[in-house]
Amino acid sequence: xxxxxxxxxxxxxxxxxxxxxxxxxxxxxxxxxxxxxxxxxxxxxxxxxxxxxxxxxxxxxxxxxxxxxxxxxxxxxxxxxxxxxxxxxxxxxxxxxxxxxxxxxxxxxxxxxxxxxxxxxxxxxxxxxxxxxxxxxxxxxxxxxxxxxxxxxxxxxxxxxxxxxxxxxxxxxxxxxxxxxxxxxxxxxxxxxxxxxxxxxxxxxxxxxxxxxxxxxxxxxxxxxxxxxxxxxxxxxxxxxxxxxxxxxxxxxxxxxxxxxxxxxxxxxxxxxxxxxxxxxxxxxxxxxxxxxxxxxxxxxxxxxxxxxxxxxxxxxxxxxxxxxxxxxxx
Amino acid sequence: xxxxxxxxxxxxxxxxxxxxxxxxxxxxxxxxxxxxxxxxxxxxxxxxxxxxxxxxxxxxxxxxxxxxxxxxxxxxxxxxxxxxxxxxxxxxxxxxxxxxxxxxxxxxxxxxxxxxxxxxxxxxxxxxxxxxxxxxxxxxxxxxxxxxxxxxxxxxxxxxxxxxxxxxxxxxxxxxxxxxxxxxxxxxxxxxxxxxxxxxxxxxxxxxxxxxxxxxxxxxxxxxxxx
Numbered sequence: 278x279x280x281x282x283x284x285x286x287x288x289x290x291x292x293x294x295x296x297x298x299x300x301x302x303x304x305x306x307x308x309x310x311x312x313x314x315x316x317x318x319x320x321x322x323x324x325x326x327x328x329x330x331x332x333x334x335x336x337x338x339x340x341x342x343x344x345x346x347x348x349x350x351x352x353x354x355x356x357x358x359x360x361x362x363x364x365x366x367x368x369x370x371x372x373x374x375x376x377x378x379x380x381x382x383x384x385x386x387x388x389x390x391x392x393x394x395x396x397x398x399x400x401x402x403x404x405x406x407x408x409x410x411x412x413x414x415x416x417x418x419x420x421x422x423x424x425x426x427x428x429x430x431x432x433x434x435x436x437x438x439x440x441x442x443x444x445x446x447x448x449x450x451x452x453x454x455x456x457x458x459x460x461x462x463x464x465x466x467x468x469x470x471x472x473x474x475x476x477x478x479x480x481x482x483x484x485x486x487x488x489x490x491x492x493x494x495x496x497x498x499x500x501x502x503x504x505x506x507x508x509x510x511x512x513x514x515x516x517x518x519x520x521x522x523x524x525x526x527x528x529x530x531x532x533x534x535x536x537x538x539x540x541x542x543x544x545x546x547x548x549x550x551x552x553x554x555x556x557x558x559x560x561x562x563x564x565x566x567x568x569x570x571x572x573x574x575x576x577x578x579x580x581x582x583x584x585x586x587x588x589x590x591x592x593x594x595x596x597x598x599x600x601x602x603x604x605x606x607x608x
Numbered sequence: 609x610x611x612x613x614x615x616x617x618x619x620x621x622x623x624x625x626x627x628x629x630x631x632x633x634x635x636x637x638x639x640x641x642x643x644x645x646x647x648x649x650x651x652x653x654x655x656x657x658x659x660x661x662x663x664x665x666x667x668x669x670x671x672x673x674x675x676x677x678x679x680x681x682x683x684x685x686x687x688x689x690x691x692x693x694x695x696x697x698x699x700x701x702x703x704x705x706x707x708x709x710x711x712x713x714x715x716x717x718x719x720x721x722x723x724x725x726x727x728x729x730x731x732x733x734x735x736x737x738x739x740x741x742x743x744x745x746x747x748x749x750x751x752x753x754x755x756x757x758x759x760x761x762x763x764x765x766x767x768x769x770x771x772x773x774x775x776x777x778x779x780x781x782x783x784x785x786x787x788x789x790x791x792x793x794x795x796x797x798x799x800x801x802x803x804x805x806x807x808x809x810x811x812x813x814x815x816x817x818x819x820x821x822x823x824x825x826x827x828x829x830x831x832x833x834x835x
Contacts, residue, residue, distance in 0.1 A: 434807070437814075484741040484835040495741050577834045578748035584825050588755045591822045595762040596711055599769035600704035 474518030677760025
């Protein structure tokens with residue numbers, strides 16, 4: 278007697294599932310019983326990845342060359358060069374004022390006091406913030422020479438607010454500044470390669486992180502701050518991006534020539550380099566850093582007053598809507 | 609005329625309101641329960657425990673505010689719909705005045721759970737010994753709770769005031785925006801290449817909950833204890 282088709286299909290599916298489960302179990306058991314690979318085997322596996330890595334690198338370079346050729350083949354759009362402090366910005370003429378505003382805000386708020394950076398003097402920033410799809414701008418070499426280019430080309434679909442645009446500019450300026458400090462120097466190793474931090478995020482994490490060093494630091498103990506920043510042990514208990522804040526705070530304190538002094542001392546112990554740049558002792562640098570971080574502590578209920586007004590307006594609009602009901606039009 | 613409205617609405621909602629008042633009073637205290645005690649981890653563990661422990665309860669605050677608003681709004685129109693608007697038509701007031709009086713009565717009744725929440729938040733904040741660096745925000749949280757409740761109430765009050773047909777139209781329009789906006793974006797991008805990468809659903813959601821939209825207050829910061 279033959280079974281109905283749905284029943285046969287269900288039985289076949291069950292059989293498949295059972296077989297799959299059985300093979301899976303066998304495979305897992307085989308994996309458990311297999312001895313762990315030796316060091317030589319692991320080294321061979323790693324070496325086997327070398328050609329693939331090289332292939333990927335060559336492909337990435339070719340893609341970059343193709344992209345550069347595509348950009349070069351496009352008709353050149355007119356551009357304008359804007360100068361904000363030591364920053365040179367190439368942008369579209371209609372966005373020159375916007376670029377000056379945004380870069381000016383970032384420079385004043387985050388990097389004021391950083392003077393004498395060779396990398397900043399050398400680089401050119403290309404800026405666009407457009408509604409449409411962004412086409413990379415061609416930079417006129419007659420105006421900028423053969424300067425390296427740092428691009429901040431944003432579409433408003435992703436970077437909706439001025440705050441987001443400023444954050445991207447901040448990251449780009451920090452990336453260029455960071456390139457002044459060799460990665461293998463002691464200062465470079467301490468800073469790491471992270472982006473520019475959000476001060477509010479750092480402030481919140483410093484305050485709430487479960488670390489005795491942090492608590493001591495908050496209580497004003499310099500050694501606590503030194504330890505929390507990894508300046509004594511190398512292990513940070515605050516977010517690693519906090520290093521950028523200490524560094525810039527030390528440069529701000531040091532005033533004229535501080536960045537140059539910092540670069541001179543890049544191979545000294547990071548705490549000594551910071552104190553050398555700031556022209557004060559470690560206590561002074563740590564106190565300034567802590568004060569700067571706590572001043573940026575996020576206001577947890579910011580904007581509540583504005584929200585109350587907006588809710589009131591919405592309620593009035595909805596009340597007006599409610600009075601227009603058709604319930605009583607009985608005809 | 610306002611007083612009878614308030615009284616009638618109170619009679620309608622008082623039994624339903626009791627559990628909400630209790631919840632509004634108790635929720636902040638439940639949220640801080642066990643926090644700030646003299647844990648073996650010392651003060652550092654306390655700070656972490658307070659902030660992370662409290663985070664788990666955060667979604668319940670706007671949910672409670674929204675639920676109270678819905679209950680108040682539905683009970684506001686309940687007896688009108690049940691009795692065929694006879695009581696309303698018998699009153700010597702215009703329709704718009706009647707609706708506004710009724711809305712005002714609901715808002716006044718909403719102050720009861722809001723007050724309970726405010727007291728509960730203060731008691732909860734006082735029950736935790738806060739380490740340096742942390743602060744309690746009972747007033748701000750209670751104001752946010754009140755605003756969210758009023759917003760929810762106004763929205764559902766407006767929906768409840770209309771005919772079934774109007775309500776269906778409004779709900780359908782919201783549903784159409786949520787479902788159809790991505791589809792519309794895909795079609796428009798064929799004709800306007802500048803719209804590539806623009807998500808209409810995301811824009812609509814952003815407008816509703818972020819950029820001054822009606823539900824902005826629900827997604828704000830609902831912390832009682834934080835930095």
